[in-house]
Amino acid sequence: MIWNVFFQAQTNNTEKNNPEKRTYKELEDEFYKALPGDTNNSKSIASSYLKKAKSENNTTQIAEGYVMLHFDEDLPNALKYLDSLQHITQNSKENTYPARIYLLRGNLYFRNDNLQSALNNYILGLKYAKEKGNKRQIAMAHISIAYLNNYIGKHEETAKVLRHYAYDADYMNETEINSLKLNLADAYIEINKMDSAYALIQEGLQGSKKSKDVYRYYQNLGLLGYYHLHSKNYQKAIDGLLECEKYFFTNNSGSKRNQHYTLLYLGKSYAGLQEKEKSVDFFRKIDSMVLKTNYIYPELRDVYTYLIDYYKENGDKEKQLYYVDRFLKVDQVLDTQFRYISRELPRRYDTPELQQEKEDITNELTKRKSLFYIVLSLLLISHLLFINVYFKYKKSEKNYKKIAQDLIQSVNEKRVVKNKEPEAGQEIHPVENTENSEDKTSRTVSEDIAQTILKELEIFESKDQFLNKGITLGSLAKKIKTNSKYLSEIINTYKGKNFATYLNDLRIDYAISRLATDRKFRSYKIPFIAEELGYNNEQAFTLAFKKRTGTPLSIYLKEIENMSSN
Incomplete structure (x- = not known):
């Protein structure tokens, strides 16, 4: 079953009396919120809309007027309005045309149970929508064709399409999503995903209460009745469906589809309770409606077979023969439609879609293959780089071990200290004994002062005072009673390094020795x-x-342990 979604119009009387003074948007909102069956008001709004558009020579709005007018007309007149729409939009630059015309024709034929023509127009609509790249129209075509798949029993495929557009298409509006979820719940019932169906129905009921959307509420309530019928909770189904019957048959507030299926589910529910007379009453009402509207749908077979069996049991051959005749006529129509849709859908829709899917997959695989080779090349390069780095590291590690072993060996042999104490009376000479350094020293620091500073540095080193935290050039100069300039020059000249390097070297040399000797x-x-x-x-x-x-x-620490354990 396919449910339609409409909204109740909410406008004041002043506006209704002067429709042409209102904006196009206001007229459109009122038109599309009108209840099904409220044809007089809808036609009045649509006529005013078209009159306003023509008076302003507004081609875009004239087209919209034809669209609005075709909804509440019989098939021949509705097709004339769509023909007018096609004529006025034949040179349109909008990407909605001509796909929109074929999709509207498809919906029109679907509403009038001409499923063959509906399918033909949906296929054309899909073709033009793809050419223009209009994803919303592509979606509408897919959804409409999904409803035809539902008609021939392909409920799984229907559910797959509806689920995608209900949850994964961000370009669907709230009304469309609500309609998709309603029909998705119906498809879920058909494939026995009852928990999923129930969750969607409850969501619809709560949402319609919150938005005060009465029509949508009764649509979901009717579907809840079908849910209970399918679950064999017949009395629960009847309780809700009787409310729906009262609503859908009052003041033309329901479409013929809603009316038919409400009676159908009530009849089947009473049949489930073995209340055959009540069931027959509802099924006879359905037959009477079919005669008036010629609205034919697959479940009518169940209606007529039940009536045939009932009158056969009661020995009423006249009515039995009547319903046999009705069944044969309906079955012939259904069989023709079913055979056409079953044959043409796979040929004209499924196969092209599969071919497109195959092409998409092939392109994707080609891209993936290219990506695979790129990734493989990058991995190979990374692997080679890793090997190179690894061997460099191993080589460096070998060198590091050799250096560490030499340091440990030196400590074990000498128990070295950083600077040797000179023999008694021997003068200390600078490390860099160049002519320039001597000249520079002699000009700045006298030999007596240099010797004094060097002796103080010997004490500083021998007593391990370099281990104190926060030592600076200034603090050390103050300690040995000289100035920073003299101290810096003596260290640079006699030690061959600046103060920071001198201090670091003392500390590290100390660390080398103590780490090697002090477990x-x-x-x-x-x-x-x-x-x-x-x-x-x-x-x-x-x-x-x-x-x-x-x-x-x-x-260094690792090698100490290794050499200690040997």
């Missing part, structure tokens, strides 16, 4: 060792160690 000291955590050596943090210590020795601290 307890090297058992401490690195941050503690760094603090003991006068560094502010672990990182400063490890960087200074690597710079001074040429090997990382971690490898």
Whole structure:
């Protein structure tokens, strides 16, 4: 069953009396919110809309007027309005045409149960929508064709399409999404996904209450009746469906589709309770409506077979023969439609869609293949780079180990200190004993002062005062009773390095020796060792160690342990 969604018009009497003074938007809103069956009001609004558009020579709005007018006309007149629409839009640059015309014709034929013509127009609408790249129209065509699939029993395929457009298409508006969910719930019932169907129906009931959308509420209530019928909760189904009957048959507030299916579900529910007379009453009402409207749908077979069996049991051959004749006529129409849709849908829709899907998949696979080779090439390059880095690291690691081993060996052999004490009476000469440095020193610092500062530095080194935290050039100069300039020049000249390097080298040389000889000291955590050596943090210590020795601290410690255990 396919449900239609409309909204009740809410306008004041003053506006209704002067429709042509209102905007196109106001007229459209009132028209599309009108209830099904309220044809007089709808036609009046549509006529005023078209009159206003023609008086203003507004081609776009004239087209909209033809669209609005065709809804409440019989098939021949409605087709004339759509022909007028086609004529006035034949040179339109909008990407909605001509697809819109074919989709509207398809809907018109669908409402009039000419499913063959409906399918033909949907296929054309889809073709032109794809040519113009109009994704909304493509969606409408797919959805309409999905309803035809539902008609021939392909409920799984119907549910798949409706689910996609209800949840994954951000270009569908709220009204369209509500309609999709209503029909999706119906498809779920057909494929026995009852929990999913129930959740959607409850969502529809609550949403319609919140928005005060009475028509939508009764549509969902009718579908809830079908849910209970399918679940064999016949009395629950009847309770809700009787409310729907009262609403849909009052003041033309329901479409013929709603009216037919409400009676159908009531008849089947009473049949489930074995209340045959009540069931027959509803089924006879349906037959009477079919005779008036010629509205034919697949479930009518159930209606007529039930009536035939009922009158056969009661020995009423005249009525039995009548309903046999009715059944044969209806069945012939259904069979013709079913055979046409069953044959043409796969040929004209499923196959082209599959071919397009195949092409899309092929293109996607080609892209993936290209991407695969790109990724593979990148992985290969990365792997080669990794191997290169790995072997460089291994080579570096080997060098690091050799340096560490040499340092440990040197400590074990000499228990070295940074600067040797000179023999008694021997003068200390600068490391860089160049002519320029001597001339520079002699000009700035006298030999007596230089010797005094150097002796103070010997004390500074021998007593491990360089381990104190926060030592600066200024603080050390003050301590040894000289100035920063003299101290800096003596260290640069006699030690061959600046103050910062001098201090770092003393600390690291101390660390090299003590770590190699003091098991307890090297058992401490690195941050503690760094603090003991006068560094502010672990990182400063490890960087200074690597710079001074040429090997990382971690490898030096590891080699100490390795050599100690051998």
